[in-house]
Amino acid sequence: xxxxxxxxxxxxxxxxxxxxxxxxxxxxxxxxxxxxxxxxxxxxxxxxxxxxxxxxxxxxxxxxxxxxxxxxxxxxxxxxxxxxxxxxxxxxxxxxxxxxxxxxxxxxxxxxxxxxxxxxxxxxxxxxxxxxxxxxxxxxxxxxxxxxxxxxxxxxxxxxxxxxxxxxxxxxxxxxxxxxxxxxxxxxxxxxxxxxxxxxxxxxxxxxxxxxxxxxxxxxxxxxxxxxxxxxxxxxxxxxxxxxxxxxxxxxxxxxxxxxxxxxxxxxxxxxxxxxxxxxxxxxxxxxxxxxxxxxxxxxxxxxxxxxxxxxxxxxxxxxxxxxxxxxxxxxxxxxxxxxxxxxxxxxxxxxxxxxxxxxxxxxxxxxxxxxxxxxxxxxxxxxxxxxxxxxxxxxxxxxxxxxxxxxxxxxxxxxxxxxxxxxxxxxxxxxxxxxxxxxxxxxxxxxxxxxxxxxxxxxxxxxxxxxxxxxxxxxxxxxx
Numbered sequence: 455x456x457x458x459x460x461x462x463x464x465x466x467x468x469x470x471x472x473x474x475x476x477x478x479x480x481x482x483x484x485x486x487x488x489x490x491x492x493x494x495x496x497x498x499x500x501x502x503x504x505x506x507x508x509x510x511x512x513x514x515x516x517x518x519x520x521x522x523x524x525x526x527x528x529x530x531x532x533x534x535x536x537x538x539x540x541x542x543x544x545x546x547x548x549x550x551x552x553x554x555x556x557x558x559x560x561x562x563x564x565x566x567x568x569x570x571x572x573x574x575x576x577x578x579x580x581x582x583x584x585x586x587x588x589x590x591x592x593x594x595x596x597x598x599x600x601x602x603x604x605x606x607x608x609x610x611x612x613x614x615x616x617x618x619x620x621x622x623x624x625x626x627x628x629x630x631x632x633x634x635x636x637x638x639x640x641x642x643x644x645x646x647x648x649x650x651x652x653x654x655x656x657x658x659x660x661x662x663x664x665x666x667x668x669x670x671x672x673x674x675x676x677x678x679x680x681x682x683x684x685x686x687x688x689x690x691x692x693x694x695x696x697x698x699x700x701x702x703x704x705x706x707x708x709x710x711x712x713x714x715x716x717x718x719x720x721x722x723x724x725x726x727x728x729x730x731x732x733x734x735x736x737x738x739x740x741x742x743x744x745x746x747x748x749x750x751x752x753x754x755x756x757x758x759x760x761x762x763x764x765x766x767x768x769x770x771x772x773x774x775x776x777x778x779x780x781x782x783x784x785x786x787x788x789x790x791x792x793x794x795x796x797x798x799x800x801x802x803x804x805x806x807x808x809x810x811x812x813x814x815x816x817x818x819x820x821x822x823x824x825x826x827x828x829x830x831x832x833x834x835x836x837x838x839x840x841x842x843x844x845x846x847x848x849x850x851x852x853x854x855x856x857x858x859x860x861x862x863x864x865x866x867x868x869x870x871x872x873x874x875x876x877x878x879x880x881x882x883x884x885x886x887x888x889x890x891x892x893x894x895x896x897x898x899x900x901x902x903x904x905x906x907x908x909x910x911x912x913x914x915x916x917x918x919x920x921x922x923x924x925x926x927x928x929x930x931x932x933x934x935x
Contacts, residue, residue: 456687458509458510459685459692459695459696460481460485460489460490461509462509462685463477463481464477464495464499465498465502465509465673466673466676466677466682466683467480467682468499469502469673469677470680473499474492474495474498474499474500477499478492478495480699480702481495481699483702485699550689550690551688551718551721552581552688552689552719552720552721553720553721554584554585554721554723555584555723556690557581557690557693557720558581558584558588560693560694561619561648561697564697564698564701565617565619565700566616566617566701567617567618567619568593568614568616569593569594569607569614569618569619570585570589570593570594570621571594571595571596571603571606571607571618571619571620571621572596572597572600572603572620572621573597573598573599573600573621573622573623573845574621574845574848574851575623575626575654576652576848577652577653577654577715577717577719578621578623578650578720579848579851580720580721580723580849581650581720581723582851583849583850586851586852587725596845596852596853596854598818598854599626599818599820600620600622600626600627600629601630601632601633603620603621603630604620604630604634604638606620607620607645608637608638608647611645611646611647617646617647617648617704618648619648619649620647620649620650621649621650621651622650622651622652623848624652624653624654624672624714625665625668625787627651627672627675629819634679635679638709638710639680639709640709644709645708645709646703646704646705646708646710646711647704648700648704648710648712648713649681649683649711649712649713650712650715651672651683651712651713651714652715653714653715653716653717654668654669655669655672656669657669657670662916663921664786664787664788665787668787673714676712681709681711681712682703682712683711683713684696684699684713685713685714686713686714686716686719688716688718696713699711725850736879736906737879737880737907738879738881738884738904738906739906739907739910740764740840740846740904740906740907740910741771741911741914742881742906743840743884743904743906744764744767744768744771744811744840746881746884746888747811747888748768748775749888750888750891750892754806754807754934755781755806755807755809756783756799756806756808756809756931757781757808758782758783758792758793758795758799758808758809758810758811759782759783759784759785759792759811760785760792760811760812760813761786761787761788761816761847762789762813762816762847763846763914764813764840765917766916766917768782768784768811769782769784769915769916770914770915778927779919779927780927780928780930781928781931782924782928783924783925783928784924786917790816790818790820791820791823792811792812792816793810793817793823793824793827793837796808796809796810797832799932800832800835801830801832803834803932804832807834807836808832808834809838810837810838811838812839812840813839813841813842813846814839814840814841814842814843814844814855814856815844815846815855817839818853824867824870824872825871827870827871827899828867828871828899829870831899832899833897833898834896835898835900836900836902837867837872837900837901838902838903839901839904840904840906841856841863841903841906842905842907843855843856843857843908844908846910850908850909858905863901863903864876864877864901864903867899867901872898872899872901873897874890874894874897874900874901875901875902875903876890876900876901876903877902877903877904878902878903878904878905879906884904888902
């Protein structure tokens with residue numbers, strides 16, 4: 455661990471009202487002679503109690519500051535590796551990365567972890583890709599939501615006596631709060647697990663609007679939950695020490711421990727397409743299917759689109775057709791809640807047609823809302839699920855909805871009370887389904903599942919209008935008769 459890691463650990467433990475002497479003993483038991491002196495820990499702890507926030511040293515004007523803002527992560531990693539070669543004799547300028555395979559082995563060897571579960575994240579996509587490809591399905595489950603992953607980890611620990619690794623994006627912290635503090639915490643059932651959390655919205659780094667509040671709040675949320683945490687270092691020696699600390703805590707306190715993962719921590723690891731045979735039979739990308747659907751929208755129709763690539767594609771297709779954006783609510787955050795938002799609008803605007811454009815991963819995350827939609831029976835509710843069987847926005851890891859032989863959104867929707875269900879896989883079927891939806895317009899709710907290919911355009915942009923502009927125009931559009 456480097457100085458920043460030690461200081462960060464001190465900050466977290468101080469936030470939890472752990473005294474400096476105890477913090478020093480914890481570090482000494484794991485890091486030995488590398489641990490800063492008790493005097494240093496006391497100084498840092500005092501500073502944090504007095505309101506210090508930063509864990510980094512103050513940057514002088516003559517210091518070299520390296521900023522990374524490119525979205526092309528793989529290219530940026532190559533450039534940084536090239537820089538490493540150029541400055542290899544100046545170790546303070548070398549930028550390290552974790553190899554997913556080696557880090558996976560460290561987790562198994564140091565922490566004794568053999569069971570992995572969670573919801574994929576863009577910052578963890580390379581590690582998740584390695585786990586997906588190399589760990590048998592009996593020991594790795596991509597869950598519908600993060601809370602379910604915590605439940606799995608609880609059950610696995612009680613059955614084996616070994617902790618599990620739960621991976622998630624920090625936006626999923628809300629989904630784990632209940633099972634963590636009412637089950638896993640040491641004061642209830644004492645069920646240890648290692649949380650690997652992608653830190654979107656990290657302070658000082660540009661990110662999307664849905665992460666601007668969640669990012670800075672992440673350390674405070676973990677502290678409020680009583681979960682000790684530290685940054686995952688980007689070199690294997692320090693990462694191993696971080697895992698030793700996590701192991702020590704899980705063995706002694708019997709509770710969850712978290713590692714926060716910054717952007718560009720892992721080396722790239724590509725995940726091959728999971729269902730090649732199925733993919734070969736599908737002719738349309740999500741964007742192509744979306745454009746065919748949009749051709750059937752009428753000028754007063756209300757559209758709520760889900761998180762991720764679909765909303766970005768909807769925004770650009772509106773621009774392509776020189777349409778306005780006032781019809782569309784882009785659900786940039788709150789994965790899985792687009793259908794709830796659409797239902798709320800459908801109830802209040804019974805004379806307007808509501809289209810909810812959803813994704814398979816998003817529907818799975820909070821699928822209980824389908825029962826509410828069926829129970830309310832909104833005649834104006836049209837639910838269109840773009841099912842590519844993957845978490846496309848965060849690395850392409852598979853969802854259970856991609857197994858078309860075993861899984862059926864249509865059967866689930868029918869069981870929940872949807873009046874009509876349909877499936878389409880090509881342009882002709884989409885056009886026929888949309889015409890049928892117009893014919894039975896007042897007999898909803900209706901579900902249309904579109905089975906599409908994975909992937910998206912490499913040059914796909916992001917919405918150029920602010921979230922407040924989107925909301926204001928959309929609310930004005932809702933008031934039109």
